[in-house]
Amino acid sequence: MTANPLTADQASQLQALTRTWDARQLLWASGFLAGQAARPSDDRAIAGPEVTLLYLSQSGNSEKLIRTLARRLTDEGCVTKVFDALDYRKARLKQARYLLIAASTHGEGDPPDAAAEFYDYLMDDRAPRFAALKFAVLALGDSSYAQFCKIGRDLDARLEQLGAQRLVPLQECDLDFDQPAAAWMDQVTDMLAGSADNAVAVIPVRDVAATSYSRSRPFAAELHTDLVLSGRGSTKEVHHVELSLEGSGIAYRPGDSIGVIPRNDPALVAGIIDAIGASQAVTVPVGEDSVTLAEALASRFELHPLTRPVVQGFADLAGDDHLRSLLAPENSTGLNAFLRGRDLLDLLTDCPLPGLDPAALVGILRKLPARLYSIASGPSANPGEVHLTVAAVRYRNNERDRVGTATGWLADRVAVGDSVPVYLDENPNFRLPADPDTPIIMVGPGTGVAPFRAFIEEREAVGAAGRSWLFFGDRHFTTDFLYQREWQGFLRSGALTRMDVAFSRDQADRVYVQHRLLERAAEIYAWLEEGACFYVCGDANAMAPDVDRTLRAILRKEGGFSEQAAGDYLEGLKRGKRYQRDVY
Amino acid sequence: MNRPVDETAGLSANERIKARSRLLRGSILEGLKDPLTGAIAEEDTQLTKFHGTYQQDDRDLRQERLAQKLEPLYSFMIRVRVPGGVCTPRQWLELDRLATRHANGTLRLTTRQAFQFHGVLKRNLRDTIYRINQSLLDTLAACGDVNRNVMCGVVPERSDLHAQAYGATVAIADRLLPQTGAYHEIWLGRQRLAGGEPEREPLYGETYLPRKFKIAVAVPPRNDVDVYANDLGFIAIEDGTGGLAGFNVCVGGGLGRTHGEEETYPRLADVIGFCRPDRVADLAQQVVTIQRDYGDRQNRKRARFKYTIDDRGLDWFREELQRRLGWKLDEARACHFDQSGDDYGWVQGRDGLWYGTLFIENGRVADRPDYPLMTGLRRVVEALEKRGRGELRLTGNQNLCIAALSDADRQMVEALLSEHGIMADRSGASALRRASMACVALPTCGLAMAEAERYLPHLVSRLDEIMAASGLSDDPIVVRMTGCPNGCGRPYLGEVGLVGKSPGHYQLWLGASPQGDRLNQLYRESLDEEELLAILTPLIRRYAVERHPQERFGDFVVRVGIVDNPMAFEI
Numbered sequence A: 001m002t003a004n005p006l007t008a009d010q011a012s013q014l015q016a017l018t019r020t021w022d023a024r025q026l027l028w029a030s031g032f033l034a035g036q037a038a039r040p041s042d043d044r045a046i047a048g049p050e051v052t053l054l055y056l057s058q059s060g061n062s063e064k065l066i067r068t069l070a071r072r073l074t075d076e077g078c079v080t081k082v083f084d085a086l087d088y089r090k091a092r093l094k095q096a097r098y099l100l101i102a103a104s105t106h107g108e109g110d111p112p113d114a115a116a117e118f119y120d121y122l123m124d125d126r127a128p129r130f131a132a133l134k135f136a137v138l139a140l141g142d143s144s145y146a147q148f149c150k151i152g153r154d155l156d157a158r159l160e161q162l163g164a165q166r167l168v169p170l171q172e173c174d175l176d177f178d179q180p181a182a183a184w185m186d187q188v189t190d191m192l193a194g195s196a197d198n199a200v201a202v203i204p205v206r207d208v209a210a211t212s213y214s215r216s217r218p219f220a221a222e223l224h225t226d227l228v229l230s231g232r233g234s235t236k237e238v239h240h241v242e243l244s245l246e247g248s249g250i251a252y253r254p255g256d257s258i259g260v261i262p263r264n265d266p267a268l269v270a271g272i273i274d275a276i277g278a279s280q281a282v283t284v285p286v287g288e289d290s291v292t293l294a295e296a297l298a299s300r301f302e303l304h305p306l307t308r309p310v311v312q313g314f315a316d317l318a319g320d321d322h323l324r325s326l327l328a329p330e331n332s333t334g335l336n337a338f339l340r341g342r343d344l345l346d347l348l349t350d351c352p353l354p355g356l357d358p359a360a361l362v363g364i365l366r367k368l369p370a371r372l373y374s375i376a377s378g379p380s381a382n383p384g385e386v387h388l389t390v391a392a393v394r395y396r397n398n399e400r401d402r403v404g405t406a407t408g409w410l411a412d413r414v415a416v417g418d419s420v421p422v423y424l425d426e427n428p429n430f431r432l433p434a435d436p437d438t439p440i441i442m443v444g445p446g447t448g449v450a451p452f453r454a455f456i457e458e459r460e461a462v463g464a465a466g467r468s469w470l471f472f473g474d475r476h477f478t479t480d481f482l483y484q485r486e487w488q489g490f491l492r493s494g495a496l497t498r499m500d501v502a503f504s505r506d507q508a509d510r511v512y513v514q515h516r517l518l519e520r521a522a523e524i525y526a527w528l529e530e531g532a533c534f535y536v537c538g539d540a541n542a543m544a545p546d547v548d549r550t551l552r553a554i555l556r557k558e559g560g561f562s563e564q565a566a567g568d569y570l571e572g573l574k575r576g577k578r579y580q581r582d583v584y
Numbered sequence B: 001m002n003r004p005v006d007e008t009a010g011l012s013a014n015e016r017i018k019a020r021s022r023l024l025r026g027s028i029l030e031g032l033k034d035p036l037t038g039a040i041a042e043e044d045t046q047l048t049k050f051h052g053t054y055q056q057d058d059r060d061l062r063q064e065r066l067a068q069k070l071e072p073l074y075s076f077m078i079r080v081r082v083p084g085g086v087c088t089p090r091q092w093l094e095l096d097r098l099a100t101r102h103a104n105g106t107l108r109l110t111t112r113q114a115f116q117f118h119g120v121l122k123r124n125l126r127d128t129i130y131r132i133n134q135s136l137l138d139t140l141a142a143c144g145d146v147n148r149n150v151m152c153g154v155v156p157e158r159s160d161l162h163a164q165a166y167g168a169t170v171a172i173a174d175r176l177l178p179q180t181g182a183y184h185e186i187w188l189g190r191q192r193l194a195g196g197e198p199e200r201e202p203l204y205g206e207t208y209l210p211r212k213f214k215i216a217v218a219v220p221p222r223n224d225v226d227v228y229a230n231d232l233g234f235i236a237i238e239d240g241t242g243g244l245a246g247f248n249v250c251v252g253g254g255l256g257r258t259h260g261e262e263e264t265y266p267r268l269a270d271v272i273g274f275c276r277p278d279r280v281a282d283l284a285q286q287v288v289t290i291q292r293d294y295g296d297r298q299n300r301k302r303a304r305f306k307y308t309i310d311d312r313g314l315d316w317f318r319e320e321l322q323r324r325l326g327w328k329l330d331e332a333r334a335c336h337f338d339q340s341g342d343d344y345g346w347v348q349g350r351d352g353l354w355y356g357t358l359f360i361e362n363g364r365v366a367d368r369p370d371y372p373l374m375t376g377l378r379r380v381v382e383a384l385e386k387r388g389r390g391e392l393r394l395t396g397n398q399n400l401c402i403a404a405l406s407d408a409d410r411q412m413v414e415a416l417l418s419e420h421g422i423m424a425d426r427s428g429a430s431a432l433r434r435a436s437m438a439c440v441a442l443p444t445c446g447l448a449m450a451e452a453e454r455y456l457p458h459l460v461s462r463l464d465e466i467m468a469a470s471g472l473s474d475d476p477i478v479v480r481m482t483g484c485p486n487g488c489g490r491p492y493l494g495e496v497g498l499v500g501k502s503p504g505h506y507q508l509w510l511g512a513s514p515q516g517d518r519l520n521q522l523y524r525e526s527l528d529e530e531e532l533l534a535i536l537t538p539l540i541r542r543y544a545v546e547r548h549p550q551e552r553f554g555d556f557v558v559r560v561g562i563v564d565n566p567m568a569f570e571i
């Protein structure tokens, strides 16, 4: 080791400066300093462009990508400012020179909750012009939805319309967004770093945080427990799954989700191979690799459910006009009806292509996306473990029993002791209030109750004093009251203050959580007025919109608000992170 | 002389619950409304018994649901009070409807001539009890520390005496009904009148009886109510002309005991005298008040009337009773019972009408894939209801008598029964099976230690083989099984009594008389099925060979000394 060249003064300055830095920051700084050392001595000023980065994110993916990009750009010497679309006013977009956006699509082509206002502002006729702005958009989505990447597409087109200049083309991403997103970031970084005269050179030092697990590098979590929460006679089959995170270093927070990387049903794989008359062992290209057809179909591509791009690809392969007609833009209801309950084998059965080149077949398939599950355990109460609440998808169609890819795999083929590839999917938009005294209202019917188990366990563990109120619902009281004994225990111990339940099929009239909310309108309003946070988790199609409508009704009824004012009230709650949703 | 309850005297927990219940209200109403649990508050589960309903849970699923993080599958058993077991076709049909609508789809005929529903969820409890009341039956005092359903022998062949005995039964039942308004408030939605008379429970007082109290009226020659197993029994005595002279009175019967507790035991009632028919209700009331005042309120296990009698003596009791009555009992009259079980098939009564007794295995009216009993009975009863004919009588042995039919009605009933494969005559089940019964036990009974109702049919099939091998297929043996020593299926009055000890294991009791006037004795402490059969097989073979003509198995084992000295055989 070389002797320390610093003066005592310099050494203590350095120490003071870096005392609070974490390992990642220190490593980056070492690289930065090494880069400085490699430069001509007169050229030290940092003078990269100032870049505004905005994310429209529901479950955190877009946010994470934007933050990664921001780090890379800073490394390249840019000055970066990252904003949640929620805070777009603070971002002062009209003054911005460079604007980079990552936007996901939710609902049926809707913006993320927190981004609705920004989206509306931009799409509105009165939107300002952005003549001086240069922009790029990364669109996140899921091609199994009809309105694939709609929000990103809209923003990209709209910014151009408003006079802004596109830096790089719109990048659309399906659920496996890692690679396309990385490619887009490379492009963006090149453009911006190129535009900087005096970018800082940073010599990369291997990042200690690189040991963290991700979708492309999942952690093999051992299955500890798998039990069915649904009582005998239930029409549902909801599993409580406990996985070991021992040794992973994964630290999650209540509100986060776990991504599970499943394997396809072997019977389905065999059926498909059979249908095209191929051999299991024939190899097909998968990205850079080449693997057997059997393995490719088992673990690399999605076979269930069927999605539009796959039908598109298949229609082209088969030259099938009927399929093509289904894909016509005006026929989306027909296509949805066709997709429902179908998988790849149905396609091959409806329209047989014996002797089809296996490589051509896998060429049209979508990469098998991970499935997300809300974490149902509080980290403090369950160190080294994570719990999930998984509703098995099972149904019958065309005389064949179907299982959901991930849920069928977990329920039927993963045994205790086996490992499940998982990664942490953080969700900064579904968080307990920072102040433990803040009251919380949680609406979580069905598996939507999962994160609230984590919330309550965590609040109990940290001794939070805030009141809590849970609304749960499902079909039948006797069989579908998920975690019933635990809620009873939490109510006894005081960790949960109140609970209301709605069992839809126990009486002649269907009763849902929103009915219970309405029955308690006055108290809900009082809680909100006292600063309560309102959380919704579970079904995105019917439940979440119904609850939203009910909240508006409650505000009108109890607060005397107009429709418009009720909407503003809710927007205000969202902006203050007091109305958070995790719906799927 | 209602002695005030001494608050400090170490009363049993139930006494305190009763005392603070405000005449059986407790917090039952609040508990019914709690949507987060299928249960009610712990203390209230003691109180609902008085209203005729027990909180239970499906014990088959207890472990499973615990693991599933679900509370036990709570539900309620409802016992319908049917004095003398007599009900109308319309009432049967309403109960049948409720069984499918709110219960587990079966009706259970009990050993005390009542109906039970099982598996009624809390949210349906009020509606069920409300509708039972709408049908002019009720559930009040079907359980609890009060006088229970009063039994009355069915005696088809003595239709004339039945009418009078049944009259006495109803008079007693009415006299001893609790007066609290709680029942009406909770189940029938009746408001308490403000400013009205302060509510009172004149007969029972606010802590009711120390324990349950049971009364039966028997009509010789049949002891189908097992009259001696009751706290208080009345035995109808004919006058010289075939009319009713009055009743022999017996007191202090009761069967419940606890394994390993010697101070608890089954006891048969002692006959203490004779009384006129118009005095039975007064007499019953005074017997009840004596037990109210002197029964043990500290040790619930010894709170039954039989222990009051044994502790204080029969003479003391007779004195106290006559003092309270103000009149003396007459000498008991001679009487004779010839059997305790039911006779199946059709009998013509003295009224010229027909009575058909059906064997209902263990009292469970249900549809099985191969035996649509419930549907078949429904068709029969619907037809009767349409014609405005007949009545139904539940027997004390869990069976059913379709009563008071004309020739034409009988033919119609027979046709409908055979259409559904239901036998009204003696064919079908073996004599042993038709003479046997089991209590409910698992999965609903919270006290069961072993199976009974679900298991006895199988065991009987095995016994049938042994009987057949000894040429005894047509001979009855009264086999009675219970899941625990409480004695609900009156096992201590079985020629063969099987009393559950632990899963798959039973005590074997032998040697009761087939007339229900001699208890059996403990022969073996804990046997599984194979051990049991290994013991019974040689006994039955020996019985086949050595019995006297007409001698019954229960009498045989006593005569030849098999249970002469039960203690010598203790394992």
Ligand code: SRM
Pocket: B054, B056, B077, B079, B109, B110, B111, B112, B113, B114, B115, B116, B142, B148, B149, B212, B214, B226, B229, B253, B254, B255, B256, B257, B304, B363, B398, B438, B439, B440, B441, B444, B445, B446, B447, B486, B487, B488, B489, B490
């Ligand atoms: C349904 C029935 C048995 C049957 O298969 O038919 C029955 C069923 C039960 N009896 Fe009984 N008893 C039934 C007749 C009897 C009889 C027989 C009789 O009365 O002729 C006896 C023995 C006679 C006696 O009382 O001494 C009887 C002695 C008991 C005892 C023990 C009492 C004692 O003095 O020790 C209990 C336990 C208790 O009271 O603590 C009991 C308790 C019970 C309970 C309620 C269990 C409980 O307390 O949690 C059982 C409900 C099981 C279920 O799931 O339905 N049952 N019980 C009978 C209903 C009669 C009715 O309609 O009122």
Ligand SMILES: Cc1cc2nc3c(=O)[nH]c(=O)nc-3n(C[C@H](O)[C@H](O)[C@H](O)COP(=O)(O)OP(=O)(O)OC[C@H]3O[C@@H](n4cnc5c(N)ncnc54)[C@H](O)[C@@H]3O)c2cc1C
Pocket: A059, A257, A304, A305, A339, A340, A341, A342, A371, A372, A373, A374, A375, A389, A390, A391, A392, A393, A394, A395, A397, A403, A404, A405, A406, A407, A408, A447, A448, A450, A582, A583, A584
């Ligand atoms: C943020 C987030 C959190 C989530 N949290 C949870 C959670 O906590 N618990 C949970 O269980 N799930 C949760 N999900 C959903 C979960 O990720 C999966 O989508 C779900 O488990 C189904 O996955 P699968 O692979 O088993 O089914 P897939 O193979 O993906 O099949 C699902 C598809 O099957 C088809 N299908 C299903 N039923 C029928 C039917 N009856 N008839 C016809 N077609 C049908 C539909 O097309 C459906 O989209 C969450 C999702 C997100 C995005």
Ligand SMILES: Cc1cc2nc3c(=O)[nH]c(=O)nc-3n(C[C@H](O)[C@H](O)[C@H](O)COP(=O)(O)O)c2cc1C
Pocket: A056, A057, A058, A059, A060, A061, A062, A063, A103, A104, A105, A106, A107, A108, A109, A110, A112, A140, A141, A142, A143, A145, A146, A147, A148, A149, A150, A175, A540, A583, A584
């Ligand atoms: C309830 C729900 C609805 C969705 N709807 C759409 C949609 O209509 N179109 C689409 O392209 N993607 C849709 N997606 C997929 C998301 O856009 C995708 O998961 C994205 O990665 C989420 O990014 P975020 O975490 O930044 O919100 C939906 C996802 C969920 C959970």
Ligand code: SF4
Pocket: B439, B440, B441, B442, B445, B446, B447, B448, B449, B452, B482, B483, B484, B485, B486, B487, B488, B489
């Ligand atoms: S005898 Fe025991 S097991 Fe049988 S019903 Fe009575 S209490 Fe239950």
